[in-house]
Amino acid sequence: MFSKEKIGKGRKGMRVVLLLLLVSCFFSVDANAQCAMCRAALESEESGVQAGAVNDGIVYLMAIPYILVGAIGYAIYRLKYGSKRKEK
Template identity: 55%
Template sequence: MERKTIFFLFSCFLFLKTNAQCAMCRAVLETEEGQTAAQGINDGIVYLMAVPYILVFAVIFLIYKKYKTLKKQ
C-alpha cells in the first residue's frame, strides 16, 4: 500500500512543464516582444486544466474512504 501512495504523490507533484495554447492565441502572442504575456497565458491554461482533475480525484478518494469505512463495520 505504501508503494501506491509514494507513486501517487510522485506523479502529482512531479510533472513536466507543458505549453498549452490554441492556434489563434499562439499566432497573436508569438508576435509580442517580451513573451511575458505568452508565458502568463500558458500558465493560466495549465492551471485551469488541472483544477477539474484534482477535484475528480478528491471525490474519488472520498468515495473510496467512505466505502472502506462502511466495509469495516
C-alpha cells in the same frame, strides 16, 4: 462457462486493439489548436511575459478537473472503506 471459442475471440480482439494502439503511437497528427486572436497576441510581444501567462492559465485549467476527480475518488474511498476499519 468459458468455452475455447470465446477465449480465442477475446485474444483476437485484444491483438487488434494492441495493434491499433501500437500503430497510433508511431503516427501522429500535427494540430494547430490555438485561436487566431491568441496566436496574434502571443506572436506580437517579444518579451514572452504574456506567453508565459497563457501557458500558466492552460496548466491551471488542466489541473482543476484532475484535482476534483481525485477529491471525489478519495471521498468515495473513505465512505466505502472507512466504516469497515471502525467495525474491526
